[in-house]
């Protein structure tokens with residue numbers, strides 16, 4: 497049950513203008529742009545300030561974690577341009593955690609909602625994931641809306657749930673089981 501995932505060499509999941517695929521070295525500039533955005537700094541644990549070396553290190557880490565079967569991080573392309581990353585991280589007991597972020601130019605167009613639905617369907621159907629946890633800093637409405645549209649249940653607000661650059665922040669937590677994924681637009 498707790499063996500690493502056997503992740504395929506290549507993955508392409510498309511939904512309209514959104515394509516999920518493995519990262520390539522050319523994504524470094526897009527990663528840098530995304531991780532220097534103030535909302536990304538506020539709501540995620542990216543290093544701050546973020547340097548080109550951080551982007552290279554991230555892409556290296558993504559490749560290593562994929563090979564190890566520990567984390568399926570997928571690049572999100574919108575209209576053919578790198579827009580961000582979504583990852584499914586393996587956790588104990590056949591479950592996973594989900595994380596996502598987009599560069600500001602790509603937000604507010606439903607791109608992450610499409611990406612998350614595709615990735616979750618792939619995780620449940622192809623990787624055999626039994627359930628997924630979602631966590632976000634309290635007040636991250638955009639993240640919650642994506643999760644809610646996919647079918648996540650928000651089950652709690654936990655004091656000090658998230659460690660954020662050395663500080664504990666209150667977090668929302670939610671979960672999704674395979675039969676609950678909303679696969680088509682409501």
Ligand SMILES: CC(C)(COP(=O)(O)OP(=O)(O)OC[C@H]1O[C@@H](n2cnc3c(N)ncnc32)[C@H](O)[C@@H]1OP(=O)(O)O)[C@@H](O)C(=O)NCCC(=O)NCCS
Nearest residue numbers: 539596597598603604605606607608609632637638639641
């Ligand atoms: C979270 C994030 C990936 C959402 O991506 P997105 O493609 O903009 O999401 P969508 O366009 O699919 O919008 C999802 C919903 O959030 C709403 N929304 C977008 N920005 C919002 C904001 N700042 N406040 C409230 N609602 C917002 C949209 O209107 C939409 O609502 P609907 O589903 O009711 O129509 C993006 O905002 C982001 O990268 N934020 C910074 C990083 C981050 O917070 N990552 C998540 C960490 S848990």
